[in-house]
Amino acid sequence: MLLKINNISKSFDGLKALNNLSLEVKENSLTALIGPNGCGKSTLFNIISAVLPADESSDSIIFDGIDILGKKTYDIAKYGLSRTYQDTRLFKELTVLENLMLPPKKQIGERILNALFRSHFKKQEEELKSKALEILELLDITHMAYEYAKNLSGGQSKLVDIGRVLMSSPKMLLLDEPTAGVNPALTEKLFQKIVELKNNLGLTILLIEHDMDVIMRAEVDHVYVANQGEIITHGSPEEVKQNKEVIEAYLGK
Amino acid sequence: MKTKNVIKNIHNKIQMVDNRALLYTFLGMTLILFRNLIFIPLNIEDTPSSIMLLLPILLFYLFQKSEGKEEKMVENRRFIAFGYFFVCAEIMLIQLGKAVTAQEILVFITFYAICGISLNLSTGLVGVLNFGVVFQIALGAVIYALLAVNSGVNTILAIFLSMIITAIVSAIIALSTLRLKDDYFAIVSITLGEIFRQLMKTEPNLRGPIINGERPSTPAILQIPLPFKEWHDTTNGLLFGIEIPYRFVIAAIGFLMFIIIYFICERLTHSPYGRILRSIREDDLVTSTYGKNTLNAKVQIMALSGAVAALGGVLTAWINVSVFPESFLPLITFNVWVVYIIGGRGNNKGMLLGATIFVVLNRASRLLDNESSTLFNLLDSILKLIRPNAPDLAIAYLQLIFVGLILILFIRFAPRGVLPERAYRPRVNGEFLLPPGSQVTDIISKSNGNLLLSNEKEIEGDEI
Amino acid sequence: MMFEKVKEFKALTSTHERKTWLSENRNYIFKNLSILLFSIYTFVNIINTNLRMDISFIIFSTLYVFSIYLCISIGLNMTYKLIGFANFAHAELFIVGAYVGVAWSEIYSERSPILQDYFGALLVAFILAGIVALLSDLLVFQPIRQLNASNEALMISSIGVGLIIRNIVSMFYGGKAVYFRLPSSQEIPRIDIPSVLFGSISGVTPLNIKGTNFALRYEILLALTVSLVMVGGLFLFLEKTKLGKALRSTADNKDLAEISGIDTLRMIRITWFIGGGLAGVSGIIFASTLPVIPFSGFLFLLPAFAVIVLGGVGSLKGSVYAAMIIAFTQVLSNSYLTSIERILLDTPYERTALVSYNTITPFIILIFVILFKPQGLYGDE
DSSP, X not given: OOEEEEEEEEEETTEEEEEXXXXXXXXXXXXXXXXXXXXXXXXXXXXXXXXXXXXXXXXEEEETTEEOTTOOHHHHGGGTEEEOOTTOOOOTTSBHHHHHHSXXXXXXXXXXXXXXXXHHHHHHHHHHHHHHHHHHHHTTOGGGTTSBGGGSOHHHHHHXXXXXXXXXXXXXXXXXXXXXXXXXHHHHHHHHHHHHHHHHHTOEEEEEEOOHHHHSSTTOOEEEEEETTEEEEEEOHHHHHHOHHHHHHHHOO | OHHHHHHHHHXXXXXSHHHHHHHHHHHHHHHHHTHHXXXXXXXOOHHHHHHHHHHHHHHHHHHOXXXXXXHHXXXXXXXXXXXXXXHHHHHHHHHHTOOOOHHHHHHHHHHHHHXXXXXXXXXXXXXXXXXXXXXXXXXXXXHHHIIIIISOOOHHXXXXXXXXXXXXXXXXXXXXXXXXXXXXHHHHHHHHHHHHHHHHHHXXXXXXXXXTTBOOSSSOBOOOOOTTHHXXXXXXXXXXXXXXXXXXXXXXXXXXXHHHHHHHHXXXXXXXXXXHHHHHHHOHHHHHHTTOOHHXXXXXXXXXXXXXXXXXXXXXXXXXXXXXXXXXXXXXXXXXXXXXXXXXXXXXXXXXXXXXXXXHHHHHHHTTOSTTOHHHHHHHHHHHHHOXXXXXXXXXXXXXXXXXXXXXXXXXXOTTOSSOOOOOOXXXXXXXXXXXXXXXXXXHHHTTTOOOSSOOSSXXXXXX | OHHHXXXXXXXXXXXXXXXXXXXXXXHHHHHHHHXXXXXHHHXXXXXXXXXXXXXXXXXXXXXXXXXXXXXXXXXXXXXXXXXXXXXXXXXXXXXXXXXXXXXXXXXXXXXXOOHHHHXXXXXXXXXXXXXXXXXXXXXXXXXXXXXXXXXXXXXXXXXXXXXXXXXXXXXXXXXXXXXXXXXXXXXXXXXXXXXXXXXXXTTOOOEEETTEEEOOOHHHHHHHHXXXXXXXXXXXXXXXXXXXXXXXXXXXXXXXXXXXXXXXXXXXXXXXXXXXXXXHHHHHHHHTTSOBOTTHHHHHHHHHHHHHHHHOTTOHXXXXXXXXXXXXXXXXXXXXXXXXXXXXXXXXXXXXOTHHHHHHHHHHHHHHHHHHOTTOSSTTO
C-alpha cells in the first residue's frame, strides 16, 4: 500500500465534511474516488496535501511509510506526492515552458545565493527544458511551449496541468477531477494519456472523478465511493456499479 | 566573425521595446540637459528644438522590425503613450523658458529608480504589496546617518550596516505578517512610515551630531559626510577638463549603485529562484504544493527590497546633506508607486524609465507654479470663487491629484505599465508559436542548438 | 479552571502532544494572556506616581476616542467584509466629514455658533461622506472589480482615490489647522456627574459640591451619544429590518445572496453609503474638539484597521469591544510610556510630544493580534 489514509475527520464550523474516512491505494494502481458533489472529496485532497488541517481526532496518513499528517504543504511534495487542483491553476503570466520548469525538486539555483551564479544552473536549465519539451511532446502540445498560460484553451490547460505535475517526478499523483468541464472527445484523449503515463512511468494515481462513465473502464483498478464524508463502499468498478447503496447515493440525491 | 556577432547582438537588443524605450528616453534627456549648451549658444529657437526631440521617435520607428500587425499595434501604443508624456514635459520646460538644473533631475532619477527596483522586487516579482517603501528608505537613511555622524563609522561600512539592518527589520515585519493574508502586510506597511517619522521627531537618540556630549534639540541628523567631497572642494570638481558640479558626482554614484543592483536583480530573476518568485506571484498555494517554501522566499525578498531601499535612503541623506523627518513623508511611497506602475510591473528597466518620466514631469509641472500660467490662474480663481478664503493654489496639490489619477488610470487600463515584464520567449523564424506537431528535435535545430532559457543571446524575443 | 489546564499540560510528555495541546487551546491561552498583560499594564499605570493625567481625563478621553474609533471602524468593517479589500480611502471619508464641519462654521460665521450647528453639520457630513464613498465605488472600484481584478489592484486604486480626495480638500483649505466652531462649554448647561476622584478639565469651570469638583465637557458627551445612537441604530436596522437582513446575508455570502434573489449590486451601494456616512460622522466628532488638517484622516487609518483586526473582520460586535480596548490602551499609553522611560533611563530631557508613543500602541496591538489570533476576538462567526 503506497498510501494509507486512516480515520481522517474534518469539520467546518460544526459541519462534518469528513467523518473518520479511511482509504488505501495500492502501488501502481489507478484508483478512483467518486461520490456526489460536496461529499468531501476535494477536502480530502486538501488535507492530504496539508492545505487544510485535519481535526485533532484524525489518525494518520501514511505515504510510502511516512506519516504525512501535520506536515507542511511544501514538505509533502518532497516525498513524491503531487496533486492537481480542480480549477487548473496554471501560472497565467508565465509561459507554458516556465510553468513546467517550476516543479522539479531540488533545483540548483533555488536558493538566493546560488541564483546569482548562472554557471551553476546553466546545464540544469538545459536539461529541465528538454525534459519539459519531451513531456509536452508526450501530450502532443509541443507547439504551445512558448505560449502564455493565460492564452491556452481549457483542454490545453488541463494537459499542461498534467504535464506540470509529472515534472516533479512523483511516485503518486492525486488528480482532482482532471476531466471536469472537458468535452467527451478530449476526455477520452485525456484519460488515455493518463493511463499511458501511468504505465510508462510506473506511477500510482488516485483520481477524483464525478463522472461514472469515466470510472467504468477497464483501466481503473479500484473504486472508492464516498458520500457525506464517509466511504460507503469500495471495490472493482463492476462490483461498485452494481452496489445498491451506490445507486441510491447517486440517484437519490 | 566576432564583430559581426556583436553587431547582430546589438541589433537584436535594439529590437526590444524596452531597450528602445530607454534609448529614446536618454536621447531625449540629453537634449533637455544639454539644451543650454547646444541650442542657446547657437541661437536656435525653442520651437525647432521641440521638433528635434521628435527625431528620435522617428528613428526608432525605422528600427522597428516587429512582424505581425497586432504586435506592431500594441508596441506602438505603448511607445506613443510614454513618448507623449515625455514630449509634453519637454515642451512645458521649453515654453516656460526656465532652465531646469540637469543635476537635480539626474540625482532624483537615480533615487527613484533605485526605490523603484526595491518596490519591483517585493511587489512586481513576488506580488507582496509593499506600501512601506518610505519606511525602509527612512530606516536606511537614519541608520546610515547615525553611524556616519554620531559614531564616525567609515562610509562604506555604514552603508553596508544600514542595508543589513534595514533588511533584517523588513524581514521580521514580513515574517510576522505574511504568514496570513498578504493584506495584512499592506495594512501594516502603510502606517510604518508615519510611525517611524513620529519616532524621529521625538526620540532624542535619533539625532545628531553630538557636540560636547549634548544632543541637538532639532529632530534631524546634520553634517552627514559626503562622498568625494574633499576632492571636490579642493579641485572644484575638475575632471577631464570640465568642472563637474557636485550633484553630478552624487548622481554618478547613484547611477553606479543602480547598475549594480540592476544586474544583481536581473540575475536573480533569470534563475530558478526567480522562477519560484514569479510563480509565487501568480499562485502562492500551487507553488507551495510543488515543494517550494513560499514564506521563506517572500521574507528573503522583503529583506532584499529593504536593503535596496536603504541605498535609496543613503542617497537621500547625501542629497539633503542631512536627515530629517520631513524628507520621509508618505508622499514618497506614493511617488515610488507611480514610478513602479508607469515603468512596468516586473521590469527593472521600466523602473529607470518610470523614474525618468516621473521626475521630469514633476519638475516641469513645478514650474507652472507662478503667475504667468493661464491654466493655473484659472484654477486658482475657480477655487477662490467657491471658497473665498482658499489659500493660493500650490502646485504640490495638483501634483498629488495627478499621482492619484495615474494610480487609478493605470490600474484600470494598463496594469502592466509601459514596459511590461519581458517574456522569455524565443522567436523561431519570426514566430513565437511553432506549428502543431513540431518535434523536440525541430526546436533544437531551429534554435541552433541553444536551449538556454535565461541567456538567450541570439534568440531574443519581444512581448506581444 | 486554570489549574486544571496547567495539570493537563504537565501530564503530557511528548513534544508532539504538547504542541497539539497548545494549538487546541490557543483561544484560551490568548484570552488569558491578553487579560493578564492588560491587567499588569493598567495596574502599573495606576500605581505609578508619575501619572500625568488624572482618572477623569483618562475616562473621558477614552470615551471620546472610543466614539471616533467606533464610527470609523464599523464603516470600514462593513466595506471590508462585503467587498473584501482594505479600503485605504476610508480615512479620506473621515476627513470629508471633518471639513463639512469646518465649512459649516465658515458659512455661518456671522453669527455665534449654536448647538444645532453640531447636528446640522452631522447630518450633512453623513450624507456627503456617504455620497463620496458611493461615487468612489461607482467610478473607481466597480469598474476595476468588473475586470476581475485582484485585491491588490483595488487597494492600489483606493490609495489613488484617497490621494485625490485629500488633495482636493487641501486645495480648498490648505494645510493649516482649521476648526469646527461650536459653542464654548460655558454656554451649554453643564452635565454634572458625581465622582470621588474627578478633577477639572480645561475650559470648564467645575461645579463644586461639598468640596468635590464635577465637570465634563459636553462635546465628549455628545460624541458618545451620537456614536452610540448611530451604531445602535445600525444594529437595529441590520437585525430587524428586511433591508438590514439582506445586507447581512450579502456580506456573509455574496453568491448565495445573489441566488436568493437579493439585488447584490444595490446592497453593495447601500453598504458603501452607510460605511462612508459613518466615517463622516466620526470626522465631525473629531472636528468638534480637535484642529483639522488634511492628514488627520490618515492618522486614523491605522487605529481603524487595528480595531477591525482585533474585533474580527465582519463582526460588528467585535468592533465595539475592540474600539473600547484600543481607545483605552492608547489613552493610557500616553502616561505609561513616558513614565517607564523616566524610571528606566532616569534621564531628564524634555519631551516635545507624547504623540509618538501614543501612535505606536494600536500598531503593537495589531501586530500582537496578527501573530497570535488573526481572526480577532469574534472573527470566527
